[in-house]
């Protein structure tokens with residue numbers, strides 16, 4: 001298999017070697033074996049004492065840009081990265097009205113001047129691509145045809161009106177995204193909940209962080225990660241639990257490494273794969289996929305038995321310790337080892353390291369939320385921190401890294417299952433507050449919301465007939481694609497996007513949107529830092545900012561007076577009123593302050609004008625009695641049981657060079673050439689048994705579907721496990737490659753987030 005990534009690395013290594021005058025003994029190791037992604041990981045791990053993947057690239061690439069090396073541009077426009085929730089501060093270089101470069105913002109605390117990764121560095125190339133959607137499209141006689149905005153809007157509003165008359169507000173649904181600006185998610189919430197009044201509103205956060213939100217609410221009484229990135233600099237021990245920041249949050253990884261280098265912070269990694277961080281970790285807990293809760297309860301068991309807990313903190317600031325002790329009673333090291341497959345001594349050593357660290361941080365994302373018992377495991381991570389008193393202090397925090405650039409914003413302004421300001425649909429007082437602020441009659445805002453899986457079911461039953469899909473590509477990213485695509489084909493589908501994606505093939509109307517760099521607005525990152533991104537260039541053709549599109553539709557529906565903002569800033573100002581005295585108070589923020597102060601962490605209101613780096617510093621949590629809750633569950637066996645027919649556990653996830661379904665990154669040559677087609681990582685023992693060779697096309701079959709991808713023989717996955725990145729959609733000219741053909745709609749009992757990391761499958765040769 002020709003994966004250009006490795007070729008690129010060879011060049012990179014050569015470049016770095018030249019720059020550092022050959023003084024790089026570690027590259028000898030690479031000289032021997034750099035033809036696998038794993039070797040790349042090894043290399044990057046070696047490099048990482050000084051650099052991250054992206055930084056190294058940045059250092060050597062021909063497109064290198066640092067603040068000192070400005071290319072000739074007319075203007076550098078202040079912005080924030082539009083990909084991951086690290087939220088790197090950067091500038092977009094503009095020449096003759098076109099974006100031509102990116103450089104890091106040297107003063108920015110998150111990334112201190114570097115563009116932390118290759119995606120960020122080449123982001124400007126997604127702006128002026130010939131594939132961009134530039135005109136509204138309407139399906140006529142089976143084909144999408146360009147039309148005027150007027151015609152598209154007329155069609156949409158007529159369709160909405162007849163549907164509402166026929167079926168009521170439940171006849172229509174919205175599916176949004178953590179890639180919309182805060183102001184856009186707010187506008188969307190107001191349109192769906194305050195104008196249409198439908199309970200059918202959800203977003204791709206259902207696939208992403210809803211289990212984390214559930215855990216925050218249950219443990220602390222409020223959403224919002226308690227810690228901040230500075231904690232990564234100060235922790236004595238860092239527990240990377242089910243995430244791969246080296247590839248997914250490179251800015252975070254950079255800071256972890258700095259701490260390790262400068263202060264010798266210990267590193268523990270819990271991941272069924274030997275990912276890059278595992279290569280340099282003090283302990284790698286290579287657990288069986290889906291057994292997080294067993295491991296966490298096992299660790300809690302040892303901490304309690306060994307008395308490595310903070311009894312004073314437990315007594316003063318938590319409730320539920322006795323019930324926690326009961327839950328973990330049987331989770332002995334022996335039992336934990338048997339379930340997780342991790343040797344007992346590693347489990348004991350981990351507990352000792354955590355228990356004896358004065359301060360530790362756990363970073364966690366999809367290896368927890370998308371795994372078996374995701375919400376329960378996130379609660380257990382919170383418990384780990386609460387019983388050891390590792391919260392609300394510098395260097396001590398459970399830290400769930402959000403994924404998309406504005407996922408947090410979407411949560412804050414009530415973009416899907418909550419109301420603005422972390423209010424609740426089920427709470428009559430909250431509905432009343434929002435209704436009166438919006439000046440609408442009570443009774444319009446629904447008292448509950450339905451998630452995307454409810455909506456798909458309603459489409460199947462004919463009860464939901466119009467679905468408006470914004471900034472997400474469900475025809476690739478949702479599980480059980482055969483079922484999902486049937487429903488997308490059935491419903492009247494409005495797709496609002498910047499590029500033609502797989503979902504667009506099911507659209508009845510397409511609305512072309514402006515993207516990052518083409519509009520001004522805010523993104524809240526993973527540490528509650530509200531960041532500003534300014535418009536650098538005009539959107540192509542007739543594409544419009546998403547907020548403007550919502551305003552135009554509202555106007556046509558006769559609700560224009562509720563959407564009279566002239567720009568995003570005015571929408572932000574309106575939202576600020578709803579944030580007053582709420583946990584995520586933003587009343588002290590202005591766009592100018594955001595730029596001058598390089599982002600501000602909420603809450604930022606009258607009492608805390610400077611913003612807030614850490615929550616719960618006084619040990620007072622958001623429940624009435626001020627106490628955090630220790631909520632615990634016993635580990636139950638995963639429903640995804642392997643069998644003779646489906647002997648492999650299927651794990652899915654991401655790569656450094658691509659973003660989700662690659663709608664943007666496949667159009668950036670530097671990223672596309674690094675990996676351009678789907679593959680399955682399989683352990684070499686299993687490959688040998690199946691007589692599968694490196695690069696061979698294989699079938700991967702699950703109870704739900706079948707795909708064909710190339711085999712990549714790897715030491716990083718365990719035997720009995722395979723890993724497939726979910727980036728690759730289906731090319732109509734080839735066989736299906738999207739991994740979500742294989743996954744199931746297997747939802748967490750509390751958060752209804754699907755398990756995307758633990759499915760079952762078999763691997764077959766395509767020819768003998």
Ligand SMILES: Nc1nc2c(c(=O)[nH]1)N[C@H]1C(S)=C(S)[C@@H](COP(=O)(O)OP(=O)(O)OC[C@H]3O[C@@H](n4cnc5c(=O)[nH]c(N)nc54)[C@H](O)[C@@H]3O)O[C@H]1N2
Nearest residue numbers: 242243244248290365366367371403404653654656659660
């Ligand atoms: N390059 C890049 N960066 C991104 C994104 C991207 O698409 N590309 N997307 C952004 C978004 S939206 C998100 S949500 C984040 C996601 O960020 P991450 O969660 O870091 O990414 P994933 O690759 O989905 O999963 C992380 C790890 O979970 C492990 N895992 C699987 N099953 C288990 C299990 O049962 N237990 C444990 N402990 N680990 C398990 C996988 O092996 C994988 O290494 O990344 C963000 N950053």
Ligand SMILES: Nc1nc2c(c(=O)[nH]1)N[C@H]1C(S)=C(S)[C@@H](COP(=O)(O)OP(=O)(O)OC[C@H]3O[C@@H](n4cnc5c(=O)[nH]c(N)nc54)[C@H](O)[C@@H]3O)O[C@H]1N2
Nearest residue numbers: 204207208471472473477496497513515652660661663726
């Ligand atoms: N098997 C498996 N499936 C997964 C995951 C996994 O780990 N494994 N991860 C899940 C997670 S965590 C996530 S977050 C989802 C992500 O999955 P998706 O939400 O499908 O993510 P993208 O591919 O980024 O799609 C975003 C779309 O928005 C468009 N877009 C970008 N910017 C804008 C804008 O400003 N306005 C508009 N209107 N459109 C815009 C892009 O062109 C693209 O079509 O995938 C989930 N699915």
Ligand code: SF4
Nearest residue numbers: 081084087088117120
């Ligand atoms: S680390 Fe995340 S925020 Fe920073 S440049 Fe890379 S994708 Fe953008």
Ligand SMILES: [Mo]
Nearest residue numbers: 207208403404
């Ligand atoms: Mo995500």
